[in-house]
Amino acid sequence: MFDNLSNRLTSSLDRIRGRAKLTDDNIKEVLREVRxxxxxxxxxxxxxxxxxxxxRERAIGTEVSKSLSPGQVFLKIVKQELENVMGQANDGLNLRVAGxxxxLLAGLQGAGKTTSAAKLAKYLKEREKKSVSVVSADVYRPAAIKQLETLAGEVGVDFIPSDLSQKPIDIVNSAIDYAKKAHKDVLIVDTAGRLAIDDDMMAEIKALHAAANPIETLFVVDAMTGQDAANTAKAFGDILPLTGVILTKTDGDARGGAALSVRHITGKPIKFLGVGEKTDALEPFHPDRLASRILGMGDMLSLIEEAEQKIDKEKAEKLAGKLKKGKGxxxxxxxxQLQQMKNMGGMSSMLDKMPGMGQLGNVKDKVNDKMFVQMEALINSMTSAERRNPDVINGSRKKRISTGAGLQIQDLNRLLKQHKQMQKMMKKMTAKGGMQKMMRGLGGMMPGGGMPGGGNFPKF
Incomplete structure (x- = not known):
């Protein structure tokens, strides 16, 4: 998300970043490009x-003119105003009620409500340590109830059965009774969507809301619909007392207009971003972090949090112990290590959060997840003895391994070279301080041994 906008803004703002003095003319020129x-x-x-x-008002005021580095202050103003547009700070869920x-999730058909219900259930179960039940009140789409049941099984939360013969209000009332008796912390209600806003749909969702009396009413909307997402959210907000928005499919939205428009138009905060199809692809929305990413400053806090949650610490400690004992x-x-990176959303997801990526040209085109899939295929094509001791891989073995993976011998040579580099880096990291330092060396997974210097990317 925001790839195009980020590239445009960073190139425009770079020209003013180092200016010793800002004038009406150069501010006007940059703001025209930003617009x-x-x-x-x-x-x-x-x-x-x-x-x-x-x-403009802040840039032509004393805040900038009296600064020793007006270009930097101007950039700071742009970042702060981006945060203001999107809501300034993360607005979490309010769950402080008797269980x-x-x-309640509302939205149009195809926005991703059912998937979001499962993602939110997983998030609350794993991150907030809540006991969660889910129920579907969608009696119009035959597969909706079954879909939620399947997803609930995947994420390990309680699914409350419902069927097409029931009225949505009866489903909700019954689910609330069950959740109370079962002492559940949270009940997530998935509602029916329509292809467009209509009076019947609005009347039903309004009645459901009155019956459920939810503490949170979240509007689920597809980011790829652009500013229409904000307009649809406003239409729902006029009928329902929305408490927030879940913006889905942001991984497929290169523009980002919805994220920058929803809060301003609806007055409601974006609470979560759907960033992929997997059930763990839901991120709390942090306007300050997203503003940093838009301006090419990266989002290391989110990257660190993701590593904390998704890296298998037991395996990492085991590897650190192995290396400390002198085993290669x-x-x-x-x-x-490749699989650990895959668990963190893949290389493209990590690169999005790393500072300065906008200045490194087409790095994301060269370092992509396909490359790591191919590296894994080559390793899988080896015998266990070859994996444990790559030095035994001679010419005939190379031919067999590369053919088995459907790749070329030069691809295998690059992999073996990259492994040697990683081996040296891991040895240094563990010598200096165990697992934590070793995990910081994830940057060394990048071809060429890390981002600084760029350059040596394998061309799989």
Whole structure:
């Protein structure tokens, strides 16, 4: 998300970053480019107008003119105003009620409500340590109830059965009774969507809301619909007392207009971003972190949090212990590191959060998840003896391994070279301080031994 906008904004702001003095003319020039970049990102016009005006007022004031580094202060103003547009700080869920805390999901058909219900259940179970039940009140889409049951099984939360013969209000009332008796902390209610906003749909969701009396009413909306997402959210907000928004499919939205428009148009905070199809692909929305990513400053806090949650600490400690005992970092270990990175959303997800990626050109095109899949295929094509001792891999073995993986011998040579580099790096890291230092060396997974210097990317 925001790839195009980020590239446009960083290139425009770079020209003013180092200026010793800001004038009306150079501020006007940059703001014109920023305005065009926002409009091309499908940000709603009223949002763009208010944003540009807020930046202009602060930029021509004493805040900038009296600064020793006006270019840097201007960049800081742009970042702060981006945060203001999106809501300034993370707005978490309010679950401070006698159980169960009911969360009602509303939205149009195809927005991703059912998947979001499962993702939210997993998030609350694993991150908030809540006992969660889910129920579907969608009696119009035959597969909806079964889909939620399947997803609930995947994420390990309690599914409350319902069927097409029941009325949605009866389903909700029955589910609340069950959740109370079972002492559940949270009940998530998935509701029916429609292809468009209509009076019947609004009347039903309003009646459901009255019956459920939810502590959180979240509007689920597809980010790829652009500023229409904000307009649809406003239409629902006029009928329901929404408490927040879940913005889905943000991984497929290169523009980001919805994220920058929803809060301003609806007055409701974005609480979560859906960042992929997997059930763990739900992130709390942090406007300050996203503003940093848009301006090419990265989002290391989110990257660190993700590593804390998704890296298998037991395996990492085991590897650190193995290396401390003087045993080498073999290709089995290398494969394990590839899988750990996959658990963190893959290389593209990590690169999005790393500072300065906008200045490194087409790095993301060169370092992609396909490359790591191919590296794993080569390792899988080896015997266990070859993985444990890569030095035995001679010419004939190389031919057999590369053919088995459907790749070329030069691809295998690159992998073996990369493994040697990683082996040296791991040895240094463990010598200096165990698992924590070793995990910080994840950057060394990048071809060439890390981001600084760029360059040596394998061309799989």
């Amino acid at each position: 065009m970049a926002l409009l091309e990102a499908d940000v709603a016009l009223p949002v763009v107008k208010d944003f540009i005006e807020a930046v 169960p805390a009911v969360i 970092f073999d290709l089995e270990d290398f494969k394990e």
